[in-house]
Amino acid sequence: MSSATDKILLHLYDCINYGFSYRMKNGLFILDEFSHGRIKTDKIKNNIRDLNKLKFIRKKENYDGSILVSLTEKGQLRALNLSFRNLYNKKEKWDGKWRMVTFDIPNKYKKGRDALRYRLRLGGFYEFQKSLFLYPYNCEREIRDFVDLFRLKGYVSFALIDSIDNEEDIKLKMNVE
Numbered sequence: 001m002s003s004a005t006d007k008i009l010l011h012l013y014d015c016i017n018y019g020f021s022y023r024m025k026n027g028l029f030i031l032d033e034f035s036h037g038r039i040k041t042d043k044i045k046n047n048i049r050d051l052n053k054l055k056f057i058r059k060k061e062n063y064d065g066s067i068l069v070s071l072t073e074k075g076q077l078r079a080l081n082l083s084f085r086n087l088y089n090k091k092e093k094w095d096g097k098w099r100m101v102t103f104d105i106p107n108k109y110k111k112g113r114d115a116l117r118y119r120l121r122l123g124g125f126y127e128f129q130k131s132l133f134l135y136p137y138n139c140e141r142e143i144r145d146f147v148d149l150f151r152l153k154g155y156v157s158f159a160l161i162d163s164i165d166n167e168e169d170i171k172l173k174m175n176v177e
């Protein structure tokens with residue numbers, strides 16, 4: 001997929017309820033979001049058409065003529081993967097707090113457990129123990145969205161902590177200042 005397509009997916013992911021709406025005569029307001037950059041309007045429209053064909057988004061016309069564009073479950077997963085990938089490169093001033101993700105997921109949800117562990121590693125989280133990961137920057141939304149998408153509520157916990165043993169070693173390994 002093109003980087004423009006990924007940007008559109010991430011934009012939808014950032015929108016409330018994974019979607020946006022527009023009126024037919026006013027056009028796509030997503031064009032305003034990207035057209036001022038290097039992405040041409042035709043390319044944006046083509047990417048949105050492609051996202052629809054790939055079943056990453058769905059369009060629904062409302063009674064007032066507006067059209068709701070939202071991410072499908074497949075699109076949510078793709079956007080979430082992109083978001084976790086972006087966490088890996090996230091660099092900002094550290095607030096001195098650790099984000100802790102811990103889980104105890106039963107074997108009947110092994111695919112979800114493996115998927116979570118994979119994404120945490122993809123995102124650059126520090127594996128403190130087999131099912132306890134640390135991250136220095138805000139990532140609560142990505143964790144909550146993943147838990148909701150994979151229906152793992154009750155098996156995954158998220159905490160904000162002030163300190164942890166071996167903090168200096170972890171900061172060095174994660175390149176946190």
